[in-house]
Each structure stands twice: as C-alpha cells, then as structure tokens.
Amino acid sequence: MSAWFDYTVNGFVIGNIYALLAVGLALIYGVANLVNFAHGSVYVVGAYIGWAAITHLGTPLPLTLLCVVVVCALVGVAIERIGLRALQGSSRIAPLLATIGIGLVLDQVVQLVWSPDPRAVPMQVPEWRIAIGGGTIGALDLLIAGIGCSSAAVLYGFLRFTKLGWAVRATAQDSDAAQQMGVDINRVNMAVFAIASVLSGISGLLVGMYYNQINPAMSFEATLKGIVALIIGGLGNVPGAIAGSLILGLTESYGIALFGTSYRNLFAFVLLVAMLLWRPNGLFAPRRAAAPEPMVGTFIARSLPVKLPRWVVPVVLLAAALLPLLNQPYLLQIGANSLMYAMLALSLTLVAGTVGQVSLGHAALLAIGGYASGLLALDAGWPVALAIPAAGLITAGLGTALVWPAFRLTGHYVSIATLGIGEIVSLVILNWTGLTRGAIGLGGIPPLELFGVDLGSVQGTYWLCLVVLVLLALLQLRLLSSHLGRTWRAIRDDSVAARSHGVGEDRYKALAFGYGGFAAGISGAITAHVYSYINHETFGASLSVLALTMVILGGMGNVLGAVLGATLLIALPEAFRALAEYRILIYGVVLLLLIRFRPQGLMGTV
Amino acid sequence: MSALLELQGLNSFYGPVQVHFELSLEVRQGQIVCLLGGNASGKSTTMKSILGLQRPRSGSIRFDGADITGLPTPRIIRRGIGSVPEARRLFPAMTVRENLLMGAYARSDKPGIAADEARVLALFPRLAERLAQRAGTMSGGEQQMLAMARALMGRPKLICMDEPTMGLSPLFVDRVLELIQAINREGVTVFMVEQNASLALAIAHHGYVLQAGRIALQGAAGDLLQDHRIRDAYLGGAATG
Ligand SMILES: Nc1ncnc2c1ncn2[C@@H]1O[C@H](COP(=O)(O)OP(=O)(O)O)[C@@H](O)[C@H]1O
Ligand SMILES: [Mg+2]
Numbered sequence: 001m002s003a004w005f006d007y008t009v010n011g012f013v014i015g016n017i018y019a020l021l022a023v024g025l026a027l028i029y030g031v032a033n034l035v036n037f038a039h040g041s042v043y044v045v046g047a048y049i050g051w052a053a054i055t056h057l058g059t060p061l062p063l064t065l066l067c068v069v070v071v072c073a074l075v076g077v078a079i080e081r082i083g084l085r086a087l088q089g090s091s092r093i094a095p096l097l098a099t100i101g102i103g104l105v106l107d108q109v110v111q112l113v114w115s116p117d118p119r120a121v122p123m124q125v126p127e128w129r130i131a132i133g134g135g136t137i138g139a140l141d142l143l144i145a146g147i148g149c150s151s152a153a154v155l156y157g158f159l160r161f162t163k164l165g166w167a168v169r170a171t172a173q174d175s176d177a178a179q180q181m182g183v184d185i186n187r188v189n190m191a192v193f194a195i196a197s198v199l200s201g202i203s204g205l206l207v208g209m210y211y212n213q214i215n216p217a218m219s220f221e222a223t224l225k226g227i228v229a230l231i232i233g234g235l236g237n238v239p240g241a242i243a244g245s246l247i248l249g250l251t252e253s254y255g256i257a258l259f260g261t262s263y264r265n266l267f268a269f270v271l272l273v274a275m276l277l278w279r280p281n282g283l284f285a286p287r288r289a290a291a292p293e294p295m296v297g298t299f300i301a302r303s304l305p306v307k308l309p310r311w312v313v314p315v316v317l318l319a320a321a322l323l324p325l326l327n328q329p330y331l332l333q334i335g336a337n338s339l340m341y342a343m344l345a346l347s348l349t350l351v352a353g354t355v356g357q358v359s360l361g362h363a364a365l366l367a368i369g370g371y372a373s374g375l376l377a378l379d380a381g382w383p384v385a386l387a388i389p390a391a392g393l394i395t396a397g398l399g400t401a402l403v404w405p406a407f408r409l410t411g412h413y414v415s416i417a418t419l420g421i422g423e424i425v426s427l428v429i430l431n432w433t434g435l436t437r438g439a440i441g442l443g444g445i446p447p448l449e450l451f452g453v454d455l456g457s458v459q460g461t462y463w464l465c466l467v468v469l470v471l472l473a474l475l476q477l478r479l480l481s482s483h484l485g486r487t488w489r490a491i492r493d494d495s496v497a498a499r500s501h502g503v504g505e506d507r508y509k510a511l512a513f514g515y516g517g518f519a520a521g522i523s524g525a526i527t528a529h530v531y532s533y534i535n536h537e538t539f540g541a542s543l544s545v546l547a548l549t550m551v552i553l554g555g556m557g558n559v560l561g562a563v564l565g566a567t568l569l570i571a572l573p574e575a576f577r578a579l580a581e582y583r584i585l586i587y588g589v590v591l592l593l594l595i596r597f598r599p600q601g602l603m604g605t606v
Numbered sequence: 607m608s609a610l611l612e613l614q615g616l617n618s619f620y621g622p623v624q625v626h627f628e629l630s631l632e633v634r635q636g637q638i639v640c641l642l643g644g645n646a647s648g649k650s651t652t653m654k655s656i657l658g659l660q661r662p663r664s665g666s667i668r669f670d671g672a673d674i675t676g677l678p679t680p681r682i683i684r685r686g687i688g689s690v691p692e693a694r695r696l697f698p699a700m701t702v703r704e705n706l707l708m709g710a711y712a713r714s715d716k717p718g719i720a721a722d723e724a725r726v727l728a729l730f731p732r733l734a735e736r737l738a739q740r741a742g743t744m745s746g747g748e749q750q751m752l753a754m755a756r757a758l759m760g761r762p763k764l765i766c767m768d769e770p771t772m773g774l775s776p777l778f779v780d781r782v783l784e785l786i787q788a789i790n791r792e793g794v795t796v797f798m799v800e801q802n803a804s805l806a807l808a809i810a811h812h813g814y815v816l817q818a819g820r821i822a823l824q825g826a827a828g829d830l831l832q833d834h835r836i837r838d839a840y841l842g843g844a845a846t847g
Contacts (some may be wrong), residue, residue, distance in 0.1 A: 182712030
C-alpha cells in the first residue's frame, strides 16, 4: 500500500517535470504551428547552467534558478530570432527540420563545453522526508510540485491579464487576425520561445536534482516526453498539456511498478502512437475532428533537378569501382560506410521526398534489418548471402505493417508518429530478451560472404555494397519513372486530389514503405555483418536525423542526390579528421544552412 | 476632398499566377467606397495588399499621405487602418470584451479606450449584453457586428471590410449596412469589398468593379446602379441571391 503511495507521488512529480516541458511546447505550437524538436536541448542547457552555477559559483537555489531563467530565455530568443524567423513563408516542414538542426547544435555545444560525461547535480534542498499515510514525501518533491504549480499560476496570469499575454492567445487563435489588430507576430513568437525555454530549462534543472545526474543525451528523451504529453492534451492546448503530463507521469510510474523500469518509455510511446491513431486532437477535443489545417500542405521546396552531363555518372561509377585498386584500406572503409548510408538515404528519399512522408524513425528499419539478418545467421544457421535479402524482405513487411496504422496521418503527425514507432522498435528489441538477447546485444554475427566467397575484407565489403547500391538505385529510378512514381508524387503534392482521382492511397504508401523498408533493411543487414556486434542502440534516432540531413542535402526525392548526400556527409568529416569531435555539430549546421539557403538540396528535388 | 487611400498600378502574384494587373483605385476621405466583383476576381487580395498581408510585386499603396507599400501589417494598422476580415476572423475562444480590447491592441491611451468601448457598445447594444460570452458561440450576425466593433476600437481613420454581409440572414444584412452608414457618419472612411453589388452601391458614394484582376468599371454609386453593364453582370445574379 505504502509503495503505491510512493509511486503516485513519483508519478505526480515526474508529471510536473513533463508539464514544464509540455506547456512550452503547447505555447509554441499555438503561436507558430510548430512542434519544437529543440525543446529538450534547451532543457539540457538549463540543467547544465544550473549545475555550473552551483559547482563553479556556489549559488544558492534562488540564484541558481535565476541563472537558468536568464540563460534559457536568451537561448529561446536566439532560437526564434536566428534559427526560425527567416523561415516564415517557406515550406511547412522547414521550421520543423530547423528545430531538429538547432537541437543537434545545442546538444553538441553542451557536449563540447561540459563533455559528454554525466554530472551529479548537488542537492539544494534539505534531505528530510515526511511520512504520510505509510508513504513519504521529500522536500524536493514539494519543491518540484511548488515550482510546477506556481509556474502554471504565473503563466495563467500572464495569458489572462497582460497585453502581451492577450496577444499570445489571439495569435494562437488566429494569427492573421491578430496581425490585423496590430499585433507584432515576431515579438509574440520571441516572447513565447523565451517563456517556453525558461520553463524547459527549469525542468532540466529539477530533473537533474531529482535523479541527481545529468548528461547531454537526455535531451532527446525530454523532447519526446514533452511531445507525448502535448499530444495527449491536444496540440496547442495549454491546460491540456498539463493534464497530459500528469497522465503520462502517473502512467509511467505505475507502469514501472507493474513491469519494471525498462518498460517506462515503451508505455510513453505506445501511448503516443495510440493517441495519434485514435485521438489525434488530444483527450480533451470535443470529438474526433480532422487534424488542424496547418499540419497539411506541400512539404518540400520545389525545384528542377540539376542536369548532369551524360558522361558524369558512368565515369564516377567506374572510378568508384576501381577505388579498391588504390590499395588504401582506410579510404575503402570510408567508401563502404558511405555506400551503406547511401542505401539508407535512398530509402528515406523515396519515403520522405517522393511520397512526402517525412519519417523520423527510419533508423528503426536498419535495426529490424540488422537483427533479422543477424538472427537468421546466428540462430537459424542461414548462409549470410540468403540472410541479407531475407532481412530486406522481412524489414519491408514488418516496417510497412508497423507504419500502416499511421498512413492516414499527414504532415507533422507523420513525423511524430514515425519517431514514436522507431522508439518502440528499439524498446521492443531491448525488452524481448528471448529473441533479441535484450541489452546484451547480438554478438558474433558472421562476416559477409557470398556462396563460400569471403567478403569480410574491406575490398569485399566495398564491392558488395557498391553492387547492391547500384542495383537499388537502378530499381528506384525505374520505379520513379513508372506509373507508380507518378502516383507517389501525386500523393505528396496533393493528397486531396490524389484521393478524388480514386487513388487507393494506403496501397501506394505501403508500396513506398515496402521498397523503403527493403533498401534500409539490406543496409542494416550488411551493417550488422560488417560490425559483427549490434545492440538496441546501434541504430538510434540520431541516425534517422543524419539520414534526413543526407536526403535534404542531396535534394528530396532525388536518387543521385541521396547517394551524393550520404557520401559527402560521411566522407567529408573523415577527410578533416581533426574535426572529428565536431562532426555532429557540423551536421547540425549543415542542416540549418541548407534549410535556410538551399532547401532544394544540391541536386534539386524531384 | 483628398484621397485617404490610393493604390497605384498594383501587380500582385501568388507564385506564378498574377492576380492584379495594374490595379489603381482611390478612396476619398469621408466616403464609403465599394469594390465589386465576382468570385476570385481578386477583391480579397486587394484587401490583403492594403493591410500588408500580401505584398504586391510592383505598384504603390499610399495611405494618409505616406507610402505604406511593403510595411509590416502591425505598422500599417498603427497608422490608422481598421480591418474587418473576410469571414470575420474573431478570436473564438476569447470573450466579446476581450475581442473588443484586442481591437484596441495598438493603442495605449487607457481613458480613450474606455471611452471608445462605451461609444462602440452604444452603437452595438447587442454586444453589451454579451460581454462575457465567448465570441465563437455567437450567431453569424452577432459575430459580424463584433468584428466591426472590434475594428472600430482601434479608432481608425479608414476601415476596410471584406464582404461584411456574406452568409448573413436578410435581416442582419440590412442591419449591417445601416451600421456601416452610421460608422461613416461618425467620420470614418469606409472601403468595402462586396459581391452583392446592389446592396453595396445603395449605401456607397463611389464604386469600382474588378474583373479578373483589372478595374473594369468605376464611377459614382448612383451612376453605377443605373449602368446596364453592372445590371447585366451583377445585379441580376445578386438580386436573386
Ligand atoms: N493564398 C493564396 N494562394 C494562391 N492563390 C490564391 C491565394 N489566395 C487567393 N488566391 C487566388 O487568387 C485569386 C483571387 O483571389 P481573391 O483575391 O481571394 O478573390 P475574391 O476575394 O475576389 O474572391 C483566386 O483565383 C484565388 O484562387
Ligand atoms: Mg474574397
């Protein structure tokens, strides 16, 4: 009995922490129609600023909080002013991708300044606990609840009684009309980003104290949890976000009580996907209404594909085929890596570019492919040459089946749903110990070989990848120029028109995810055999973002562009090995610059 | 009488599609001027251009003696233009009173705002009874009145209305037209867009007819009412509508 009391307190406290995150997300969604994927990164900034203030300056709690508030407000203002304002009026996915880039950059800056190692946040409240009805409540629990409630009260007062607060509400309800009342939308956006970032930063600090530990990697989970709470409450619904956060916190806490800690996130993401499918407008929407308007629309920047002279592709291909003759193992290693990533990029450029379903969970397909091939080889004793194509087919089938329920979603919702599905895949891998060996991972995966010919050498891997990539690219080009390709583009450009022409949209989306799953599954399978060891974290969400960056760099939907994008992003940082530390920072900056200055990518969109 | 608002040679585009072709018109101080035209002729785009929501590729817009082309919307509003947008565009989750005060957002003279609130409520007594009601829960006619009252709260020199009678019952249409005249009598210049030509010309001083992005016809409202081209093109359809 007393344990249940403690789990309830714990769920409520975590719910408060999520609420500080989710309220900001709701405010931002309200005024800017944008799901801010950089939100968790600000939370990490808040946590580290608090830690730094306590450890280096020895600040007492109120001063610590003040430091966090000031710095995070500035970060919020900078995100809006530098990162997002220029993107008004560009394609709708642009600001969302920009927040992903901003998040990458912030995370990397934190890592570079404070190192990726975890830090312990000194406790700044007394250690006493009071016993209530068999359970206990600590001072920190009360502090978190107090900050949560008083933030809500201050926010309520701001929105209800100040002029800027009115402007925020008016902008959220109808930003065009608000402008026609003389509201400066830019100022409103900036204020909202500042407020949201402050709340997020405070949340980070409190989490640091609660778990007594912070690390830069917690940003991703924070963003996701905030989004889950936001979706439960309904996008843009501030009170809903608070309720959604408490529901999420309690669900997680009771889930842990019943099933154990490793299931915590599984609950959160299953809740997310279930909400997206059955109540996309949140628990509190009056009825199951259609998704709000700003979530649909054209998602890529239009341009003409760049035309290359006819000789370029054959010559580059020939050079690539002859590369092993140079006898430079390190170069080949990079080449093979690029080729494996290029397969992933091919897959994503079809799904995100050609069909317009911007997937943020694409790495999960690699994981499925890698595990399928590894397990077939290890447990079923299949030859590698059979296991890899089989893994491609399994990924095609399983991947399509997993996103199938999400097919009727559009726009941002697709991105959020695929992100959630991707996390679920990795959590299932972690928890399905009987099949996947759980956290231990899959070791001793046999090396590449083709009917007895050993391809485990760098040359062998490289050649195999090159052949597979060329075959996949040719197949994709063939598909794109067929009737199927035209239908895919019709779905992307105008779902409504595609539907009214009797296109069975789901079937065509399934074909796209099927092909995409096949290509990505092969890539994951080859990777598994090359690495010989994989676990549930090998193919993490950051890989999905990297793949998306490659695709945007090359030009959404563009086959050659995908290959070029993958090669550039993998090979260039290697060429400047001194920059290795800054690699992900560079990815983030590249992503931001592209979205701002060349959204059609290097090769143009198709 | 001088021109309060003057559009000179506007060419507006949505992407590659041109919507205005060398559009010019003027609205004189103290008048009610209406812009007539069929569906998709570019009327709302004219409003958006004046309000700075849609920037013309070329041409100029002058208001109250200054060039306002390309200014951001809030700055244009602060110069003294009030807007009654197409389909009203109230803040549905805010109360009637909050909507009214949003209309005065650009002002900071508290006593003046309070005085104007009293004045506007006297003009729209229906709203006075519903100050605490959420705007989104009112009838279409009441919402239209709130939209007009909200625009007046900014104490504008010019008020721009995009199809203020659209979707209203005949009773409310008459009421809205009376109110437009009342507003005008208080010294506010009115520029309104209408599809319903006979109704608009009945209260206007001057009219323009927009056809596929060009001014096809213009003149004093009384003359236009008599013009057979207007009769053929609009009044027939409008009278039955
Ligand atoms: N935001 C927009 N994007 C693209 N085309 C638009 C947009 N708004 C209006 N149009 C097009 O411009 C033309 C004129 O529209 P509008 O000014 O709204 O006409 P009206 O108000 O006279 O009905 C129409 O053909 C319409 O389809
Ligand atoms: Mg119109």
